[in-house]
Each structure stands twice: as structure tokens, then as C-alpha cells.
Amino acid sequence: MFIFIFQTIWLFIDDFAGKGLDIFIIGKFLxxxxxxxxxxVIPLTVLLSSILTFGSFAExxxxxxxxxxxxxxxxAMLPLIVFVTFLGGxxxxxxxxxxxxxEQKIYNLRRNIAKVKPAAIITEGVFSDLEGTEMNMKVDRKYGENDRFLENVIIHEKSKTKVNTTVIKAKSGELISSEDSDILQLVLKDGHYYLDVSTKNNKEKKKNPFTKANFRTYTINKDLSDLNDVDLDEERDVSTDKMKNISRLTKDIDSLKEDNVRLVTAFSKNIVGRMGAFVPMKKPDSVGQIAIDKKKKEMDSLGTKMDTDSILALYPSWHQSQILSSAKSATSNIITSIQGKKNELQIKYKIYRLHILSLHKKYALALSCIILFFVGAPLGAIIRKGGLGLPMVIAIILFLTYYFIGVFAGNYAKEGNINPIIGAWLSTCIMLPLGVFLTRRATADKGLMSFGSILDYFKGIFKKKDKIAVT
Structure with a gap:
């Protein structure tokens, strides 16, 4: 736990260092x-402790x-098997x-820290929402005391209708705030200001009116009076897949599946309707039918088949260009709609896969404790080494194999390359046959790898070949 906590500190050092947060808040986060x-921590602990204990017994x-x-x-293993089973539960x-x-506590604490310290939520290189304001800000670099100085600032400011109508770009900026003041002051330097002007006149709307200006210094004041009395333990009703238990995950998986199917069905019906596919066509009148039949007879006599070009040939040249133009426009619009909906569906199905992955990871974690014990205990009995030398190296190698297989499988499952159930269980299932193999070897009092039997096997093969060659 100590090792992993230090790893976490390095991961979040940028979020908390130099933000004016006291040690109590950082300790609460950890x-x-x-x-x-x-x-x-638990799978690695079970694996390492079992190797150390049984290695010491054998040594x-x-x-x-x-x-x-x-x-x-x-x-000898029975009492520990009972204990590890209980540990798995x-x-x-x-x-x-x-x-x-x-997970819920971590989310709320980070959000509330961001409200108290606005500079803490400005992430370099991405757009960040400022709590309590309608501003969305992106900076290339933060530096100076408490990251108050900003470089290459881009701000999108929303209107009352939640539309980004204002864009501000500046080469540099500075956040000025005080614990005694309710005003957050953002001073921008050497930049440009752009504003979409809203108008009720339809003729003016078509002209897309806007305002543009350059500035050397531009100051934005935001009232943060509602943020200064923030309770760091305030709860928010926000939940992701990691914040849900099994019953909630099971219920949400069914709901997400039904919503995704309903969304795909509605979109497919919309596309089919726009394409005109599978729609019964009106029968042509007598004159049109006579012309079509006549054209078909001519084509049959020439040995040609009805295709797109031959169908277009039924119409006048001016009408053919209109049909082609309309078809190209309709196809382009449909492709654009499909591409836009594809991105939306990918996000929704990724959320669905994440819920399945989180559900099965809970079961896999409990079972991994038992399986890794059956890997570590017989392995310790086989290598016959105690202490923190060779057993530590073997335990770390086995755990890294188990962990990285789980990480890669989880990432593949999130992107839909493999089934989420396989992604959750793959690393555990790979360790299962290894545990069976090692337990059988240790029970039979055999080494980790019997090279003598392997050599005997190959010698037997060569002897058979020699006898066949002689005969």
C-alpha cells in the first residue's frame, strides 16, 4: 500500500502541488x-506472502x-485455503x-477543491470549465506562484442560451484572487476579442453580424461569492461505472442496452425513410408504362441489362442532370448524418461496455486472490527460497504479467475489440492453469521444470527414427 500510495502521489502531484492546499486536504484525498x-494491492500481497511463507517452509x-x-x-495448505477464500469474500x-x-468521495473532493481554488482545474492543453462561471478556458502553460500566470489563453464564454458566442484569445494572462475577496480577476494581455451579435431581425441574422476588437489589456471580473463557503465534503449526484455496486450496474446495463437498441432502431428507420429504400413505388401511368416497355424491348433486342445508366436513359438529358445532382446531395447528407451518429453511438456503447467491465471485474478480483494463492504457495514450495530475494523477483514478474494482461485486455474491451467479459476475466483465466500446473508439480514433489524428462522424450523420438531408418 505504501508503494502504491507514492505512485499515486506522483500521478496527482500536478493537481495539488503549489495550489495552497493544506496537508489535511491532501491526506483526506489519499x-x-x-x-x-x-x-x-491485495492480489500482489497474496502472491508475495504465499511465495515467502511456503518458500521459507521448504528452505x-x-x-x-x-x-x-x-x-x-x-x-498443510488447507487452513490457508480457508483463510484465502474468506479473504476473497x-x-x-x-x-x-x-x-x-x-470513488464518489474522490470525485466530490476534487470538484470542491476546484471551486475553492479555480486555478487548480485549469489543465494545460485542454478546455476546462471554470466553476461558477460561464467560461471555458484553454491555456498552453501555467507557471509562477500558485500557477497564476497563463500562456496562450483561449476563452469561450457562453450566452444565456448556453451557446458559445464570445471567443477571446490572448498571448498571456494572470489570475488575481484573494481569500478575503469574492472577485476572481483575470487580466489578459495582447489579444483579440470576437462576439457574435444576436438580433431579432431575420434579415440581419442572415448577415451574421459580429464584433471584433484587439486589445493590449483586458480584465475580466467574476463574482465567486457562492464559492467561498464551499463544504469540501459536499455530495453531488454524479455517478460513473466505478461508483456503482453490482445491483446498480446490472440495472444500468439493461437500461443502457435498451436505450442503445432503441436509438439504433430509430436512426435506421430515419435513414431508410430518407433513402426511400423498401418504399413501394407508384405505378406509372399508361403512357409512361408504354415508354418503359418499349425501352425494355429495345434493350432486350440489343442484349443489354437494366442498370443505372440505362434507367437514366429513360429520361431527358436535362432531367438526368437533376436526378444525379439530387442523388449526390442526398447521399452526401446521409453519409454526414451517419458519421455524426456513429461518434455518438461509439460513446454510448463505450459507456455500456465500461459498465459490463466494471461488473465482472468485481467478481474477477475476488477470485484472483484465491488463484494467485494457488500460484504462489506451490511455487514457494518448489523454489525453496525464503526471504526477500528471489521470491520477491518472481512475485513481481508474475504480478506484472497478471496486471499488464488485465490492463491491455481492459483497454481492448473498452474500445470494443474484445468482449468486455473476456477483458475482465482474461488475466485471471491465464493464471488459473498456471496455478493448477504448479500445484500438481509441488504435490508430486517435482521441480519447476523437469529437463531430464524433456531430454528423455526427445531421445525416444530420435531412437524411433533411427530404428525406422535401419529397417
Missing amino acids: FYLMPNLMER NYEFAAMKASGISLQR VTFYFANNIIPIS
Whole structure:
């Protein structure tokens, strides 16, 4: 836990360093983050402790004494199997009840810190919303005391209708605030100001009126009086897949699936209607039908088939250009609609996959404790080394293999390349046969790899070939 907490500090050092936050707030954040680290800490702890314990037993010939007394490896492992099974149940309860609460606490704490310290939520290189204002800001770099100085500032300011009508760009800026003041002052230098002018006159709207100006210094004052009395423990009704327990995830997975199917069905009907596909055509009148039949007979006599060009040939040249232009325009509009809806659906289905992934990860985490014990305990008995040397190296290698397989599988599952259920269970399922193999080897009192039997196997193959060659 100590190692992973330090890793977390390095990950979030940019968010908290130099923001004027006291040690109590940072300590509270790390305390809320500790349950989330348990899904990595517990499997590694079980694996390492089992290798160390059984390696020490084997190194001191305590297993030899047990076997001489008639106690097998399975019987020696039985109390720990019961304990690890109980630990798996506790881990499952922890993942289902405690971790979602801690995720909610972390989210609320970070949001409330951002309200108290506006500079803390301005992330370099991306647009960030300023709490309590209608401004959306992007900066290339923050520097100076409390990150008060900004470089290459872009601001989008929303109107009452939540539309970005104002764009401000400046080469540099400075955030000026005081704990005793309710005013946040943003001073911009060397920039441009652009504003879309709203008008009720339809003729003027078609002209798209706007205002543009250059400035050397531009000051924006924002009243933050509602933010200064913020309670850092204030709760918000916001939930992601990590903030939900199994019952909530199961319910939301069904809802998301139904919503996605309904959305795809409605969009497909809309596209089919716009394309005119599968729509019964009106029968042509007698004159038109005679012309079509005549054209068909001419084509049949020439041995040609009805295709797009032959259908167009039924119409006058001026009408053909109109048909082609209309078809190109309709196709272009449909492709644009499909591309826009594709991005929306990808986001919705990614959320759906994340919920499935989070649901099965809770079960996989509990089972991984048991499986990694069956990997570590027999491995320790086989290598017969205690202490923190070789067992530590082997445990870290095995855990990194388990962890990175889980990370890669999870990322593939999020993007839809593999099934989310496989993404959640892949690393655990890979460790399962390894645990069975090592347990069988340790029970039979064999080494990790019997090179003698492998050599005998190949010798037998070569002897058979020699006999066949002689005959």
C-alpha cells in the first residue's frame, strides 16, 4: 500500500502541488484513494506472502518434516485455503460496497477543491470549465506562484442560451484572487476579442453580424461569492461505472442496452425513410408504362441489362442532370448524418461496455486472490527460497504479467475489440492453469521444470527414427 500510495502521489502531484492546499486536504484525498488501490494491492500481497511463507517452509525443511509425519502439502495448505477464500469474500464485499463510495468521495473532493481554488482545474492543453462561471478556458502553460500566470489563453464564454458566442484569445494572462475577496480577476494581455451579435431581425441574422476588437489589456471580473463557503465534503449526484455496486450496474446495463437498441432502431428507420429504400413505388401511368416497355424491348433486342445508366436513359438529358445532382446531395447528407451518429453511438456503447467491465471485474478480483494463492504457495514450495530475494523477483514478474494482461485486455474491451467479459476475466483465466500446473508439480514433489524428462522424450523420438531408418 505504501508503494502504491507514492505512485499515486506522483500521478496527482500536478493537481495539488503549489495550489495552497493544506496537508489535511491532501491526506483526506489519499485516504479516500486507498480503497481504490486495494484491487492492485491485495492480489500482489497474496502472491508475495504465499511465495515467502511456503518458500521459507521448504528452505528450512519444514515440509520434509511434515511429510515425514504424514502431512501432505494439501493438508498443510488447507487452513490457508480457508483463510484465502474468506479473504476473497471480503475483497468482493470491499469492491462492491467500499470502492464505489470512495470513488464518489474522490470525485466530490476534487470538484470542491476546484471551486475553492479555480486555478487548480485549469489543465494545460485542454478546455476546462471554470466553476461558477460561464467560461471555458484553454491555456498552453501555467507557471509562477500558485500557477497564476497563463500562456496562450483561449476563452469561450457562453450566452444565456448556453451557446458559445464570445471567443477571446490572448498571448498571456494572470489570475488575481484573494481569500478575503469574492472577485476572481483575470487580466489578459495582447489579444483579440470576437462576439457574435444576436438580433431579432431575420434579415440581419442572415448577415451574421459580429464584433471584433484587439486589445493590449483586458480584465475580466467574476463574482465567486457562492464559492467561498464551499463544504469540501459536499455530495453531488454524479455517478460513473466505478461508483456503482453490482445491483446498480446490472440495472444500468439493461437500461443502457435498451436505450442503445432503441436509438439504433430509430436512426435506421430515419435513414431508410430518407433513402426511400423498401418504399413501394407508384405505378406509372399508361403512357409512361408504354415508354418503359418499349425501352425494355429495345434493350432486350440489343442484349443489354437494366442498370443505372440505362434507367437514366429513360429520361431527358436535362432531367438526368437533376436526378444525379439530387442523388449526390442526398447521399452526401446521409453519409454526414451517419458519421455524426456513429461518434455518438461509439460513446454510448463505450459507456455500456465500461459498465459490463466494471461488473465482472468485481467478481474477477475476488477470485484472483484465491488463484494467485494457488500460484504462489506451490511455487514457494518448489523454489525453496525464503526471504526477500528471489521470491520477491518472481512475485513481481508474475504480478506484472497478471496486471499488464488485465490492463491491455481492459483497454481492448473498452474500445470494443474484445468482449468486455473476456477483458475482465482474461488475466485471471491465464493464471488459473498456471496455478493448477504448479500445484500438481509441488504435490508430486517435482521441480519447476523437469529437463531430464524433456531430454528423455526427445531421445525416444530420435531412437524411433533411427530404428525406422535401419529397417
